[in-house]
Structures are given as structure tokens and as C-alpha cells.
Amino acid sequence: xxxxxxxxxxxxxxxxxxxxxxxxxxSKAGWRFEKPVIDNEKCIxxxxxxxYCPDAAIVESDxxxxxxxxxxxxxxxxxxxxxxxxxxxxxxxxxxxxxxxVPEV
Amino acid sequence: xxxxxxxKSLATLSSNKAVAKAVGQLDVDVIAAYPITPQTTIVExxxxxxANGEVKxxxxxxxxxxxALSAVVGASIAGARTFTATSSQGLELMHEILHITSGLRxxxxxxxxxxxxxxxxxxxxxxSDIMNARDTxxxxxxxxxxxxxxxxxxxxxxxAEDREVLLPTIVSYxxxxxxxxxxxxxxxxxxxxxxxxxxxxKGYIEExxxxxxxxxxxxxxxxxKYQQVEAMKNALRKAEIIDRDFxxxxxxxxxxxxxxRTEDSEIDLLxxxxxxSSLKLAIDKARSNGLRIGGLRLRLYRPLPIDEIExxxxxxxxxxxxxxxxxxxxRVAGPLANEIYTNLQSPVKIKSVVAGIGQRTITxxxxxxxxxxxxxxxxxxxxxxxxxxxxxRGVELDS
Amino acid sequence: MTVNIRIPRTVWDLPREDYFxxxxxxxxxxxxxxxxxxxxxxxxxxxxxxxxxxxLEVSTSLFPFTSWKVxxxxxxxxxxxxxxxxxxxxxxxxxxxxxxxxxxxxxxxAIGGDGGTFDIGLQALSGMLxxxxxxxxxxxxxxxxxxxxxxxxxxxPYKAWTTTTPVGTIMRGEWxxxxxxxxxALAHKxxxxxxxxxxxxxxxxxxxxxxxxxxxPSLIHVLMACTTGWxxxxxxxxxxxxxxxxxxxxxxxxxxxxxxxxxxxxxxxxHVREYLKLQGRYSHLTEEExxxxxxxxxxxxxxxxxxxxxxxxxxxx
Numbered sequence: 001x002x003x004x005x006x007x008x009x010x011x012x013x014x015x016x017x018x019x020x021x022x023x024x025x026x027s028k029a030g031w032r033f034e035k036p037v038i039d040n041e042k043c044i045x046x047x048x049x050x051x052y053c054p055d056a057a058i059v060e061s062d063x064x065x066x067x068x069x070x071x072x073x074x075x076x077x078x079x080x081x082x083x084x085x086x087x088x089x090x091x092x093x094x095x096x097x098x099x100x101x102v103p104e105v
Numbered sequence: 106x107x108x109x110x111x112x113k114s115l116a117t118l119s120s121n122k123a124v125a126k127a128v129g130q131l132d133v134d135v136i137a138a139y140p141i142t143p144q145t146t147i148v149e150x151x152x153x154x155x156a157n158g159e160v161k162x163x164x165x166x167x168x169x170x171x172x173a174l175s176a177v178v179g180a181s182i183a184g185a186r187t188f189t190a191t192s193s194q195g196l197e198l199m200h201e202i203l204h205i206t207s208g209l210r211x212x213x214x215x216x217x218x219x220x221x222x223x224x225x226x227x228x229x230x231x232x233s234d235i236m237n238a239r240d241t242x243x244x245x246x247x248x249x250x251x252x253x254x255x256x257x258x259x260x261x262x263x264x265a266e267d268r269e270v271l272l273p274t275i276v277s278y279x280x281x282x283x284x285x286x287x288x289x290x291x292x293x294x295x296x297x298x299x300x301x302x303x304x305x306x307k308g309y310i311e312e313x314x315x316x317x318x319x320x321x322x323x324x325x326x327x328x329x330k331y332q333q334v335e336a337m338k339n340a341l342r343k344a345e346i347i348d349r350d351f352x353x354x355x356x357x358x359x360x361x362x363x364x365x366r367t368e369d370s371e372i373d374l375l376x377x378x379x380x381x382s383s384l385k386l387a388i389d390k391a392r393s394n395g396l397r398i399g400g401l402r403l404r405l406y407r408p409l410p411i412d413e414i415e416x417x418x419x420x421x422x423x424x425x426x427x428x429x430x431x432x433x434x435x436r437v438a439g440p441l442a443n444e445i446y447t448n449l450q451s452p453v454k455i456k457s458v459v460a461g462i463g464q465r466t467i468t469x470x471x472x473x474x475x476x477x478x479x480x481x482x483x484x485x486x487x488x489x490x491x492x493x494x495x496x497x498r499g500v501e502l503d504s
Numbered sequence: 505m506t507v508n509i510r511i512p513r514t515v516w517d518l519p520r521e522d523y524f525x526x527x528x529x530x531x532x533x534x535x536x537x538x539x540x541x542x543x544x545x546x547x548x549x550x551x552x553x554x555x556x557x558x559x560l561e562v563s564t565s566l567f568p569f570t571s572w573k574v575x576x577x578x579x580x581x582x583x584x585x586x587x588x589x590x591x592x593x594x595x596x597x598x599x600x601x602x603x604x605x606x607x608x609x610x611x612x613x614a615i616g617g618d619g620g621t622f623d624i625g626l627q628a629l630s631g632m633l634x635x636x637x638x639x640x641x642x643x644x645x646x647x648x649x650x651x652x653x654x655x656x657x658x659x660x661p662y663k664a665w666t667t668t669t670p671v672g673t674i675m676r677g678e679w680x681x682x683x684x685x686x687x688x689a690l691a692h693k694x695x696x697x698x699x700x701x702x703x704x705x706x707x708x709x710x711x712x713x714x715x716x717x718x719x720x721p722s723l724i725h726v727l728m729a730c731t732t733g734w735x736x737x738x739x740x741x742x743x744x745x746x747x748x749x750x751x752x753x754x755x756x757x758x759x760x761x762x763x764x765x766x767x768x769x770x771x772x773x774x775h776v777r778e779y780l781k782l783q784g785r786y787s788h789l790t791e792e793e794x795x796x797x798x799x800x801x802x803x804x805x806x807x808x809x810x811x812x813x814x815x816x817x818x819x820x821x
Contacts (some may be wrong), residue, residue: 010328010335015271016210016678017329018309018565019316025569028712032532047515051545051705052742054537056526083526087533087731088739134597135590163593168631172586173627175579179554179590182577183703184598187590205579308594312554314569325567370520494513 018095022040028055034101038077040065042098045073049090049099107496110295120283122255124148124190124216124276126290127258129160130298131332133184136335137176141195141216142228143280148190170195174202174213181211182317184308186262189213192280193220197323200241206273207242207333209317212265212306214258216245217277217376218284218337219429221463229464230280232377232429233328235406236440242333243275244340247377253359253404254278259293260347263302269339270364277406279379281464293355301354341408341413363402366392367417370399371437374425375414375445377403380467389478398476403441411448423454423483425475428492429461438492454483457492465496508609509546510702511713515706518545528571529563533738536560536644537747540703543613546712546729549574551611552591556620559651560644565633582624585632588614588639596638611716612638617728618645618659622683625756632694640715641723642687646730654733658683661753662800663793664785666733671788681800689723689758696722698767699757703745707756707767714760717749727754735784747779752805752817766808766816776801 033068038049050058063076076097109393118126125147128136136155138148143250151398154160154441163180167173170179170191183219191199196217219235221227235245244264257276265274278284284301309315321329344361352358367373381402391398401417401424403410427441437443442457449455450475457480476493482488494500512518523544530537536559541631544551555561561578564571579587585755591614599606614632616625621643632639648666656666660678669678689697696718700708708726715722727748729741736744748754749768753776756768776798780786788796798820801817805817 004324007324010331013325013328015332015336016317017319017321017325018209019319019565019568019570020314023570025566025571028527035450044518048705051515051518051542052538052539052702054530054534054741055528056524058230058542060520062331076567080526085532086182087741088737089533089538089742092739093742095571134601135593137590137593163597165589165593166635167586168627168634169588172583172589172631174595175583175586176590178579179587180591180594181590183552183591183594184603185590185594187594201580202583252681253537314573314575316565316572316576316578319565319567319570320562329689372578483637 027082028085029081029096032084032104034086034088034103035084035091036086036088036099037077037102039098039100040076040102041067041069042096043077044096044098045075046095048093048095050077052086052089052093054089055083057087106359107490110292112294114243114292116292117249117287119146119285119287120216120251120278121146121253121285123149123265123290124258125154126292127255127298128188129154130261130295131262131302132186132299132304133160133162134376135163135165135180135187135189136472137173137180139167139170139173139191139195140197141170141192143220143284144192144195144216146284148386162191162390170198170457171202174199174206177205178209178211181213181306182209184306184311186306190216190500192218193222193234196238197222203238203241203243205318208329208461210271210336211273212262212271213273214261214265215275216258217275218280219277220280227463227476229364230282230429231464232464233431235275235277236430238408241439242272243407245274245379248276248278249378249381249402249404251269251283251290252357254283254349255290255292256355256357256359259298259302260351263309263347264340266304266306267343268305270343272336272340273475282379282502297354301351307364309417334404337408341410343408345407354391361405361406362413362417363404364417365400367399367401369397370421371397372425372476372483373399373401373418373421374427374472374476375401375403376427377406377441380427380461383467383469384472386469387476390469390473391476396476396480401428408492409444415449415451416447418449418451418453421453422503423479425454425458425479427458427460431459431462436491442492454489456489458495459492460495467496474502509611509713509716512709516677516771518542518709518799519548521549522804523549523573523786525571525573527569529566531560531738533741534559535702535741536727538742539644539708539726540615541704542705542709543712545573546709547611547613547716548607551576551613554584554588554591554614556616556625557581558617558620560615560617562651575640581620583628584614584616584620584625584627585639585641588612588641589632590643592637592639611640614639614641616641616643618643618647618656619669622658622685626705630692633689633694633723635722638719639721640712641721643723643725644728646728646733648733649684650730650733655810659685663789665788666785668721676788676793680706685725690762693762695761696721696759699754699756701745701749701754701756703742704749704756704768711758720765723767733785735787736782740782744779744782747774747782750774751776751779752801753779755808755817764811769816771818772800773805773818775820
């Protein structure tokens with residue numbers, strides 16, 4: 001946390017309190033009691049967790065993944081723990097229970 | 106039907122129509138307005154201009170003044186040159202958005218023919234409405250003729266859109282006394298008008314994704330408000346420059362403070378709006394009777410050109426400030442008188458007079474009576490302590 | 505660049521790119537995040553959002569941060585529809601004057617909560633709908649003033665506890681029915697009106713797309729389960745939203761130029777108890793009160809089936 005004195009002066013700030021989307025907000029990791037963990041073996045790539053997540057904390061990528069049973073997927077999912085608040089919607093809604101909530105402490 | 110003014114011409118216009126004329130020549134993009142007396146004839150005129158294709162603007166028939174200002178705020182953010190107008194209760198309904206418009210630094214221009222406030226309801230003139238807008242962060246002009254209304258709207262866009270200013274601007278004048286009375290007005294060519302006040306405002310959206318109207322924590326809010334303080338300082342400087350440039354281009358100089366026979370005056374009267382012409386007659390009469398009286402008329406009310414007033418008042422004895430509004434519960438009850446009291450660094454004695462409430466007539470004879478009263482009583486102890494409520498039944502002038 | 509809105513047929517038609525990003529301060533499990541992320545996935549980058557004051561607004565715009573990757577405007581509580589009208593008018597005239605590429609399709613979306621829409625913003629909304637501005641108005645309805653701490657709004661449902669309709673010895677929560685915002689919108693004869701629910705993602709996203717395709721005003725009323733105000737575990741937001749439809753507390757429908765369609769038919773309804781029992785705001789209800797609520801739902805279902813002309817919502821299982 002910066003001290004108030006180190007923040008920009010009035011003439012350094014944009015007028016009218018207008019902000020631009022290029023500043024990364026603070027991490028929400030501290031909000032969590034539990035964190036979701038995705039089991040890419042169980043995951044069927046239905047995309048629901050990605051679309052339900054209120055915090056855009058599920059990252060979808062083109063990373064290929066081949067399961068132990070030999071099934072290959074062209075997409076992968078992982079959690080952005082910087083933004084995840086640990087609400088548990090992803091684990092609750094996962095149709096194959098591929099996401100588990102693990103206590104933070 | 107299209108009326109493009111190719112060259113300077115003379116027209117007989119009310120202040121409302123003069124305002125509409127100027128707005129029509131300034132290539133305004135979005136107009137949003139809601140009817141209220143005595144403003145309505147401005148937006149009727151503009152609606153006709155839009156209907157004739159004379160003005161290429163979107164005209165939004167909003168369902169309230171609150172929405173009128175909200176809509177032009179949205180349009181201004183999107184890069185439009187905007188206009189709205191209101192009076193009295195309408196200005197009160199807009200009040201919340203007045204602060205937001207200036208806080209977001211949007212160059213919205215609005216005409217306000219002033220009118221008394223309810224209750225009881227009064228459609229007639231006084232300055233209660235505009236005085237309630239004085240701390241909203243808007244630039245406020247207070248004009249005193251239809252010509253000046255026309256000239257000032259042209260100047261207002263240039264001032265509001267100046268990069269060092271970017272503040273919304275009100276052009277106000279007396280409802281009915283000016284909004285509905287006709288005077289000769291010189292109309293400049295549309296080409297000259299737009300050349301004087303070219304569109305420079307591009308809005309905020311053009312610059313890429315931006316969040317407008319954010320939440321400012323105690324770490325930031327104060328700085329944004331201070332930016333408005335500085336913008337007002339710039340506005341004062343720029344208003345003078347713009348007025349000078351206007352004179353160079355069009356040959357009419359309005360000034361920020363107009364004076365009348367103040368060179369050797371002992372007592373001066375400070376007024377705003379249409380009362381100015383009556384005051385000049387009263388001053389002439391006083392002068393012919395050997396009284397050294399002068400007059401000041403404030404054309405720019407926010408930012409207040411106090412340095413200029415101070416200079417004019419150097420060495421004067423008494424300043425009478427005539428208000429057409431009441432700040433209830435104060436010994437000195439005139440809002441403008443209060444501001445002059447607190448801002449003026451001068452030993453001049455200030456006498457507050459309230460008159461013309463709800464358009465109670467003030468003639469040059471009334472003003473002459475005020476002058477005599479002040480002249481007679483100026484040295485009696487406690488004379489400047491209280492506001493004189495001139496013209497109200499039950500209050501004697503010499504009590 | 506012209507971007508035409510396409511109606512998604514599967515969830516894979518939605519882009520990976522987000523225009524509403526993480527890091528905001530909405531409560532953990534707040535389904536407003538789900539709704540708005542999906543809305544902007546459908547709308548894409550050529551979008552201007554006008555947001556009424558509310559949870560969503562304060563939680564996503566703390567200076568110098570913003571969660572919005574499209575132009576976003578917040579002015580006040582009651583005027584999102586009026587501001588959006590102004591934005592739309594400006595875009596229109598600036599296109600006519602060649603200041604903005606006339607071929608560029610720009611979506612204008614107003615978003616308000618139930619307080620900002622049903623109550624304080626109703627007049628501005630009416631004006632916007634009646635004047636025919638090409639704006640999509642999305643109301644995310646969490647059934648109370650959640651931003652100020654769960655006070656009752658015109659959208660608060662029958663019997664729900666709020667901090668201003670508390671449960672006391674005489675009063676037992678809200679005693680009036682929820683305001684019919686869809687009926688109000690219908691009276692304005694706007695081309696597209698729908699209800700939606702984030703549990704039914706594709707249905708919701710299709711409706712966003714349809715509304716954005718239409719040239720004219722549209723209103724989408726979205727149920728937004730609120731973990732804080734409804735008093736439920738944050739993980740249950742989507743589950744409760746789904747139960748709202750399965751019990752017919754909420755009906756996903758649309759009016760396309762006045763033509764009604766129920767987009768999520770429910771062949772067998774669950775008892776409303778299933779929906780109520782997960783929420784603390786209903787924890788005071790007696791069996792008798794629950795049956796009273798069920799009776800009211802039964803009557804609503806009859807009305808809807810009658811309006812559609814067939815049984816789209818079935819009997820209680």
C-alpha cells in the first residue's frame with residue numbers, strides 16, 4: 001500500500017477521474033478460504049466453469065492435453081489465483097466434479 | 106426555408122431567440138430539452154431549425170430536465186457539441202447532474218432564463234434558481250441584453266471547450282424581462298461564428314476504452330476537485346481573452362464587469378442582468394442632483410472576476426449589491442452581497458439590498474430611491490449590518 | 505471495422521476474450537460478474553456501456569482501476585437510460601456528419617440494477633423505450649438495494665426478508681408482489697423484451713445477441729442471485745438461479761415484436777420449497793407461508809401457459 005503522499009499530484013492525474021483499463025488491480029487471493037483445483041484428467045472441456053466464473057479467473061488456453069486414457073483435448077483450463085476469490089461456483093457447477101475446493105490453510 | 110446567415114444582418118429578437126440563433130449557427134450535434142417557462146421558446150425555435158434542416162442535430166425529447174442534462178452529458182462524452190436550456194424548477198431537478206457535468210469536465214452549454222422558485226409557484230423572474238447553481242462548478246455568465254445573450258453563447262462554446270478549461274457553461278439572463286422582450290440584435294455570418302468557436306471537443310470515447318465516472322477514494326477525490334479549482338482560474342483568464350478576440354472579430358466588447366460613471370463615484374451599485382439599464386437612468390438622475398454615484402454590472406458570475414471589481418472599487422466609500430435572491434437566515438441575505446463581502450479585499454462598506462423577488466417591479470425610480478436612502482444613511486451606525494428588503498410591503502425604507 | 509453480432513449456437517461460439525475482466529470488488533460468488541462477462545463476450549469490443557449507480561458500478565470502477573475493456577460511463581443512479589439515449593443520439597449524428605465511420609456498428613448497452621431500473625430509474629427508462637433509442641437495457645435484478653445493504657426495492661419478492669422489510673413480531677418480510685417490469689416494457693411496444701438467467705448461459709447469451717441485432721430499444725431482465733443479500737453460500741449462485749427456473753419462480757421468456765415465447769420450458773416443476781430453503785432471506789417462512797407462495801406461483805404458471813397457448817410450464821412433480 002502506497003502512502004497518500006507518494007500518489008500523483010492533481011496536475012499529474014487525468015481530469016475528471018477518468019481511468020484506463022491498463023492498470024492491474026490488487027490481487028483478490030486474500031479473499032479466499034478455499035481454492036479451486038482443476039483435475040485436467042477428469043475435465044471434459046465443457047467450458048461451463050470458464051463461462052460461469054464471475055471473476056474471469058479461469059484461464060482457457062490452446063494448450064493440448066492428453067489424458068492417461070489417451071484422449072486428447074485442444075484446450076486446457078487453469079485457475080488465475082491472482083483474481084480467484086474462492087467462491088466455489090466452478091466446483092459446484094462442474095458436471096463431472098473435476099474441480100475440488102482445497103482449504104487455503 | 107434554410108436560413109444560413111451569409112453575412113452580418115440585423116434582427117429583432119428576444120434573448121431566448123437570440124440564444125437559439127447562436128446555437129443554430131454553432132453546429133450543435135445534440136440538443137435535449139424539456140419545456141419550462143420561460144425557457145421554452147428557445148427549444149421551440151431550435152426544434153423548428155432542426156425540422157427545417159437548418160441545424161443538423163439530434164433533438165432528444167426527454168421526459169424531464171434531469172434526463173435532459175443526463176442525455177447531453179452522455180452525448181458530450183461521446184464527442185458531441187451539446188445544448189440544453191432550462192429555468193427554475195427544471196434547474197433544480199438537474200441539480201444532481203450539474204455537479205456531475207462539471208466533475209466530468211464536459212463542455213456542455215446551457216441557457217438559463219432565470220425564474221423564481223416554488224413555493225408558492227411563480228413563473229416570474231428572480232435569481233433564486235441560478236444562485237442555487239453557483240457552487241456546482243459551472244461557468245456562469247449573466248447577460249443583460251439580447252445582443253449579449255447572442256454574443257455570449259458564441260463565446261461560451263469556445264470557453265467551455267478550451268483544453269485548459271473544459272467546464273460546462275451556463276448563459277443566464279432574466280426570465281420574461283429578457284427572455285420574452287424583443288431588441289435589435291446583430292447576427293453574424295454563420296461562417297464567422299463557427300470560425301470564432303470551432304468545434305474542438307472530441308469527447309472521451311474516441312481516445313480508446315476509458316472508464317468515465319469512476320469511484321474515487323479519499324486518496325484521490327480531493328485532487329479531482331482541486332483540478333476544478335484550477336480550471337476555474339483558467340476560465341477567468343480565458344474568458345477575458347475570448348472577449349477581447351470577440352471584440353477584434355465582431356467589434357462588440359462585453360467585458361466581464363461593465364462600469365458606468367465609476368471614474369469619480371463615491372457610492373457604487375453592483376447589479377446583474379436586465380436591471381442594468383434602469384440603474385444607468387437612476388445614476389444619471391442622481392448625478393444631475395450632484396450625487397457621485399456609479400454602477401457596476403457583473404457579466405461573468407463564475408468564476409467571479411473579483412480582482413477587476415477590486416480595482417474598480419479602489420478608494421470608493423460604499424458598494425450597494427442588489428440581489429434578486431435571498432439566502433435565508435443570514436443577516437446579510439443577498440447571495441451576491443455575501444460573496445462580495447467575503448472575497449473583496451477592500452475597506453469599501455458593503456450594503457446588501459434585495460429587490461425584484463418574484464419579478465416585483467424595480468424601476469429606475471425605485472433604484473433612485475435606494476440611492477437616496479444609501480446616501481442619507483451610509484454613515485449611521487450599523488447601516489451595512491442588515492440587508493434592505495426593498496419593495497416588500499410592511500418594510501419601510503427608512504426604518 | 506464492422507462487427508455484426510452473431511447469435512451463439514453453442515457455448516463454443518462465445519469468444520475467449522473478455523471485455524469485463526477479473527480483479528473487481530464484487531462479492532465472491534456474485535453472479536453479476538457472470539452476467540456482465542457473458543454480455544460483453546456477446547457484444548464485443550465495439551460497445552459502450554452506461555452503468556447506473558449500484559453494486560456493479562462501485563465494484564468495478566475504483567480509480568485508477570477499471571474492470572471494463574470497453575468504454576464505460578457512470579453518471580448517476582436514476583439516469584442510465586437517459587445517458588444512453590444521449591450517447592446513442594451523439595453516435596447517430598456524428599456518423600451522419602462523418603465524424604464516426606457510418607459503417608461501424610457500435611452497441612450501446614445500459615446496465616442497471618433493480619433499484620436503478622424498477623424504482624428510481626423507471627422514468628428515464630420509459631423515456632428511452634418510448635423514444636425508440638437503439639439501446640439494449642439490461643437490468644440485473646438481485647431483488648433489493650444490495651449496494652446500500654439489502655433494502656427493499658420494487659423488485660423485492662413476496663415474503664422476502666430485507667433490512668427494511670424485516671421479520672418482526674407483526675410483519676413478516678415483504679408483503680407485496682414484485683413489480684412487473686416486463687409488463688411495463690411491453691406497454692412501450694418495444695421490439696425485443698426478454699427475461700434471462702445466468703444458469704441458462706446460452707439462452708441468456710442468445711437473448712443478448714438478438715437484442716443487439718435489433719435496431720431499436722430492447723430490455724432484458726436478468727435474475728441475479730445475490731449471495732450477500734439472499735443469504736446463501738457463495739458457491740450456490742448458479743444453482744439457485746437454476747432452481748428459480750425449475751420451480752417457475754422465474755420464467756425465461758422473450759417477446760419478439762410482442763410475440764411471447766417461453767425459451768426454457770419446464771415439463772415438471774419442482775416445489776418452490778427447493779428454491780426457498782437455500783436462502784436465508786426466506787428462513788422465517790412457515791409451511792403455510794411456503795404454500796401461499798406456491799399457490800401464487802401456480803396461478804402465475806397458469807397465466808403464462810394461457811398466454812403461450814400451450815403448457816410450457818408443467819405441473820408440480
